[in-house]
Amino acid sequence: MQSINALSALVVLAMVCTQSAIAQTRFGAQGAEGEPNRMQQWLLPSPDPATPAHAVLFRPPGDGPFRLAVIAHASTQNVLRRAQMPQPEYRALASWLVVRGFAVLVPERPGHGATGGKYLEDQGGCDEADYSHSGRATADEIAAAAGYVRTQPFVRQDGMLIVGHSAGAWGALALARESPQDVSTIVAFAAGRGGHANDLPDQVCAPHTLMAAAGEFGKAARVPVIWLVAANDSYFSPELSKQLANAFRAGGGKVDFYVLPASGSEGHWLAESESGVKIAGPTLDRALKLLASTAAKKR
Template sequence: MRYVQALCLLAALLASAAPAAAQTSGAQGPEETPHRRQLWSVASPDPNTSSRAVLFRPPGNGPFPLAVIAHATTQNALRRAQMPQPEYRALASWFVARGYAVLVPERPGHGLTGGRYLEDQGGCDSADYLNAGRATAESIALAMNEMRKQPFIRGDGTIIVGHSAGGWGALAMAAANPPGVRAIIAFAPGRGGHANDRPFDVCAPRRLIAAAAAFGKTAHVPVIWLVARNDSYFSLDLSRQLADAFRNGGGRVDFRELQDFQSEGHWLAESDGGDNIYGAALDKALKAVMTGPATTR
C-alpha cells in the first residue's frame, strides 16, 4: 500500500511540474486528440493576466506557418465573463488541413482568462473605435510573437484571422504591418454592432467608417474581407462602406460577399458548417495572396 501511495504521489508531483504553456486538455496525449489540440497560456498586454489559448497542430514536427484566430467580443461585462473558451473548430480545421498550426487565444476580460477588459470603446455616440481596435491588435500581436518563438512554428508566413471585433483588431494590426504577417482575413470586421441589442443598429457608424479609413492609410498587408449576406451586426452595405474606406485610405482589400448562413450570418466564422460557405472563396483568395509577391513596408 505504501508503495502504491508513493507512486501516486510521484505521479502527482510530475504532473504539477509540467510547464503550463504546453499542457494538453483532457486525458489524451497531443498525438491522440483531434489536430493535437492543446491548451496553452500566452502573454497578454495585462502583466497580471495570461491569456488562455487553444492550439491545433498538423501531423509532424514542423516548422509550421501560424494562423492566429481573434474572437469576437461584447461591451456587456456579464456576457464577456460567461463566454466559453473560443476554439473556432471548423475554421481551425480548415487551416490545419492546409498545413497551419492554429492558435486561438482568449483575450483579457473574457471568460476564464478574466483580468481587465482592455478594448472598451466607450459610449455609443462617442465610440473610440481606433483605440479599441489597437488594443485588440496588441493582444493578438503578443500572442503571435510568443507562439512564433516555439521551434515548431515558422517566423514568417503568419496569417491573422479575425471575427467581428477580432476582425476589427486584425485591421488595426494590418495598419502596423507586423513583420512576418502574410495576410489578414477578416470575417465581418467591426465594432458597435447590435447597438442596444437591435439588429442592423450600429453605434456611430460614421466614426466606424472613419476609423477604417485611418487603419487603411498605413496598411500594406493584404486583407481578405468576408461577409455573409444575412449578417445583421454589420450589414453587407455597411461592410462594403467599411472596406471601401479602408481601401481608399490606402489599404489592399479583396472583398467577398458570401451567401446566407443559417438564420444569422455573423456567426459564420465560428460555427460548424460555415466552412461549406466560406471555404471555396477563402481558398481562392488566399492562394492569390500567397502566390503573389510578399508585401514590404
C-alpha cells in the same frame, strides 16, 4: 482602527499573493495533446502583466515548422456576457487551416471568460465610441499571444496569417500595419465594432466614427486583407461592410471584399460553424491562392 488595519493587511496579502502567482505563471502548453488536430491548452502573455491569456492550439501531424494562423475571436460590450463566454475554439475553421498546413492558435483575450482580467479593448459608450482605441488594443492582445508562440521550434517565422471575427477582425485590421515579412495576410470575417446597438439588428453605434477608424487603419496598412461577410449578417450588413472596406481602401489599404451566401439564421456567426466554414472555404481558398500568386510574381 483595528478593523481598518486588518483590512489593510488583507489587501496587502492579496496583492502579494497575486504578484507571486503571476511570477510563477508557466507560459506555454498546459497539458498533453488531444483530438481534434492535436488540440492543446496553452497559457500566453497578454498586454496586462497580471492576466495570462488562455488559448487553444491545433497542429498538423509532424514536427513542422508550420506557418502560424491566429484566430481572433468576437467580443461584446456586455460585462456579464463576456464573463460567461466559453473559451473560443473555432474548431471547424481551425481544422480547415490545419489541413492546409497551419498551426492554429486561438487565444482568449483579457476581459473574457476563463482569462478574465481587465477588458482592455473597451470602446466606451455608444455615441462617443472610440473604435480606433478598441481596434489597436485588440491588435496588441493578438500580437502578444502570437509573439510568444512564434518563439516555438514548430512555428515558422514568416508567413503568419491573422484571421479575425467581428471585434477580433476589427483588431486584425489594426495589425495590417505590420511588416509583410511577419504577417502575410489578414482575413477579416464580418469586421466591426458596435453592432446590434441596444440589442437591435442592423443598428450600429456611431457608424461614421467606425468608418473614420477604418480609413485610419488603412493609412498605415502594409498587409493585404481578405474581407468576408455573409449576406444575412445583421451586425454588419454587406452594405455597411462594403463601405468600411472602401474606407480602409481609400486610406491606402489593400483589400479584397467578398459577400458570401447566407449562413443559418444569423450570418454573423458564419466563422464559428461547420456549415459556415463550408460556405466560406471555396472563396477563401481562391482568395489566398490569388494573393500568394501575386506575391510570388513580385519577388
